[in-house]
Amino acid sequence: MDGDKTALVEKIIKDLNVALMKTSQLYAFDIVPVDTNFRNKSPVICLENCLGIESWCVKHVYFYSHTKVMDYNCSKGKWKHQKVFTMDAKRLTELLNVALLINPELTSFWNKRRMLLQQSYLNIMSELIFSGLVLSRKPKCNDAFAYRRWLIGILFKEGVADNFLENIINEELRVCELAADKSPNNYHCWSHRSWLFDLLRSEDKHNNHNTLFIKEYCFSEKWTSRHVSDFSCFHYRQFCIKNLAYINDTFWKALESSIDINLRKLLVRQLVTNLPNNMTVEVSEEELLSYSEENLMNLLLSHSAKNCNCNVNSVSSCRKLEVLSYELSLNNELIEFYKCHETLWYHRRFILHEISAVIYDHFGMVRHNGMLMKNSCKYCSLNDKRQKQAKISQYDSNSIYGSILFSVILNHEKKFIKKRVLEGDNYAGRHEKYMKFVEGLNNVM
Amino acid sequence: MVKVYGLGVLYKDVNSATILKAAYDLQSFSFFQRSSVQEFMTFVSRTIVERTQPASRQSVKEGEYMLQVYVRADNLAGVLISDHEYPNRVAHTLITKILDEFSAKVPAASWPTGNETTVDFPLLPQYLAKYQNPREADALTKIQNDLDETKIILHDTIKAVLDRGEKLDDLVEKSNSLSMHSKAFYKTARKTNSCCNF
Numbered sequence: 341m342d343g344d345k346t347a348l349v350e351k352i353i354k355d356l357n358v359a360l361m362k363t364s365q366l367y368a369f370d371i372v373p374v375d376t377n378f379r380n381k382s383p384v385i386c387l388e389n390c391l392g393i394e395s396w397c398v399k400h401v402y403f404y405s406h407t408k409v410m411d412y413n414c415s416k417g418k419w420k421h422q423k424v425f426t427m428d429a430k431r432l433t434e435l436l437n438v439a440l441l442i443n444p445e446l447t448s449f450w451n452k453r454r455m456l457l458q459q460s461y462l463n464i465m466s467e468l469i470f471s472g473l474v475l476s477r478k479p480k481c482n483d484a485f486a487y488r489r490w491l492i493g494i495l496f497k498e499g500v501a502d503n504f505l506e507n508i509i510n511e512e513l514r515v516c517e518l519a520a521d522k523s524p525n526n527y528h529c530w531s532h533r534s535w536l537f538d539l540l541r542s543e544d545k546h547n548n549h550n551t552l553f554i555k556e557y558c559f560s561e562k563w564t565s566r567h568v569s570d571f572s573c574f575h576y577r578q579f580c581i582k583n584l585a586y587i588n589d590t591f592w593k594a595l596e597s598s599i600d601i602n603l604r605k606l607l608v609r610q611l612v613t614n615l616p617n618n619m620t621v622e623v624s625e626e627e628l629l630s631y632s633e634e635n636l637m638n639l640l641l642s643h644s645a646k647n648c649n650c651n652v653n654s655v656s657s658c659r660k661l662e663v664l665s666y667e668l669s670l671n672n673e674l675i676e677f678y679k680c681h682e683t684l685w686y687h688r689r690f691i692l693h694e695i696s697a698v699i700y701d702h703f704g705m706v707r708h709n710g711m712l713m714k715n716s717c718k719y720c721s722l723n724d725k726r727q728k729q730a731k732i733s734q735y736d737s738n739s740i741y742g743s744i745l746f747s748v749i750l751n752h753e754k755k756f757i758k759k760r761v762l763e764g765d766n767y768a769g770r771h772e773k774y775m776k777f778v779e780g781l782n783n784v785m
Numbered sequence: 786m787v788k789v790y791g792l793g794v795l796y797k798d799v800n801s802a803t804i805l806k807a808a809y810d811l812q813s814f815s816f817f818q819r820s821s822v823q824e825f826m827t828f829v830s831r832t833i834v835e836r837t838q839p840a841s842r843q844s845v846k847e848g849e850y851m852l853q854v855y856v857r858a859d860n861l862a863g864v865l866i867s868d869h870e871y872p873n874r875v876a877h878t879l880i881t882k883i884l885d886e887f888s889a890k891v892p893a894a895s896w897p898t899g900n901e902t903t904v905d906f907p908l909l910p911q912y913l914a915k916y917q918n919p920r921e922a923d924a925l926t927k928i929q930n931d932l933d934e935t936k937i938i939l940h941d942t943i944k945a946v947l948d949r950g951e952k953l954d955d956l957v958e959k960s961n962s963l964s965m966h967s968k969a970f971y972k973t974a975r976k977t978n979s980c981c982n983f
Contacts, residue, residue: 373966373969373972392817521813524786565920568787673920674920677919678787
């Protein structure tokens with residue numbers, strides 16, 4: 341590279357870093373397509389807190405900074421051990437900034453930043469801003485998400501004040517939302533989001549993470565209803581549904597008021613409208629509404645066939661059912677409105693799988709390799725070794741498949757599938773096959 | 786994603802089309818792209834209206850976008866630009882509704898000479914915001930079934946709509962309404978879209 345060009349590239353690198361330093365409110369970076377440098381002006385543009393560079397210089401600047409970083413630090417195994425000196429650190433950061441903004445998929449370069457941070461040449465907050473900037477252009481960059489996870493991990497280890505933590509959580513959620521909005525099926529972004537909540541739960545630093553779970557549950561409902569072919573966000577929705585299992589009585593009430601729907605009423609309505617004709621149950625909707633959780637579960641599933649005498653937690657299974665039946669009704673609406681979307685049908689599979697898991701669980705069973713097996717009791721670790729034959733008797737399976745809840749669900753699915761088939765939705769037939777051969781309901785459907 | 790990017794009302798003259806009013810939602814594009822994207826949406830709307838027969842509806846897929854066009858018998862046209870998930874039926878009912886309201890408000894005599902500054906029809910941005918969630922909007926207005934019997938013609942690519950021998954690349958190159966910047970943007974977009982990104 342000749343002298344003139346080197347000077348030019350150095351100037352651009354300097355300009356870019358000055359822009360990075362000067363404005364702390366930057367929220368987006370992009371490469372602006374400009375073919376030639378006809379204006380003879382600096383290609384670094386900073387407008388309304390957005391940073392851009394013109395595309396003609398990208399090739400030169402990237403090549404230059406990449407080689408420099410590699411030359412400085414990678415020659416002959418020095419990469420790992422080298423101690424960075426203050427002078428070098430500043431220069432190195434500048435080069436890394438440029439190289440990573442242009443091409444963020446360079447894990448070694450991110451590691452270099454980690455090293456600089458550990459030697460306190462960089463600080464966590466500005467690094468969060470920088471990686472957010474990278475994500476604004478490449479919302480699917482997993483290296484940037486991984487770097488954020490590493491940074492937040494450090495913050496948690498050091499311990500943070502509550503209101504500061506609140507800010508961090510909000511900022512993560514904001515970054516995730518932007519990334520999800522920018523590119524559909526953004527797996528990394530949604531798994532980052534669920535990582536954050538797993539962390540909060542495990543650290544238990546944030547005492548009211550239940551409130552956050554409820555907020556996320558509502559958020560994911562809105563999001564999924566507008567992104568009907570994005571399975572990554574539906575997967576996150578499933579994560580949120582599973583999280584509801586951990587919330588207690590007070591928060592259960594908060595949940596109901598925040599989605600503004602009486603879940604019990606909805607469940608009962610679905611039960612009543614789908615009762616099979618040959619069922620000899622004579623209960624009105626009002627009567628069902630007045631039942632306690634325990635009575636309702638007993639009616640729906642009759643008595644459990646467990647070997648031990650432990651109490652079944654019918655309140656929690658009843659709540660699970662309520663949430664799942666709400667989910668099922670949402671799914672019905674979405675499938676009917678946005679016809680023929682595979683993702684919606686996959687989500688339906690999840691819902692039905694979970695409902696059957698609740699039923700099996702009630703009977704002390706578990707499905708393993710396509711077979712129903714007796715499960716050891718969760719509460720007393722009574723592991724009846726006498727019953728080596730894990731296969732279950734005809735009697736047990738009859739009581740499962742004969743239960744009211746099971747017939748209601750099957751009836752509901754059959755009706756729905758039939759209606760969709762009539763409207764020419766190919767996925768409905770596939771759904772039926774799934775129910776028969778994957779959920780193992782071939783004999784009863 | 787279910788999203789409407791743009792809504793436009795146009796007038797189809799003998800061999801060209803003019804924009805009478807348009808509204809865009811470009812928040813999901815990066816700041817530096819927005820002006821080019823908007824220029825392109827205008828350009829494509831005009832191109833497609835020019836190539837649609839009066840009294841017909843078309844839905845055209847192009848890349849990750851979907852263009853919905855309705856040209857009425859009286860040469861007033863509506864265009865809606867959305868993504869693939871946006872239900873066609875809702876899009877076309879919305880266009881019909883907007884055109885009806887437009888013709889009630891703006892006298893037909895002023896259509897051939899009108900342009901974006903002279904026409905007074907401030908409702909478009911409202912509709913654009915409201916119809917971002919088609920399920921709620923549809924339920925509110927209850928307009929499900931009053932879509933007339935005009936058949937919607939579906940095209941898988943914009944090539945099918947252009948006249949024989951025409952290419953979008955050439956049209957872009959020739960166009961006077963697109964800035965240098967936007968043309969460069971179009972070329973890079975073509976390049977990046979050609980390889981798959983995961």
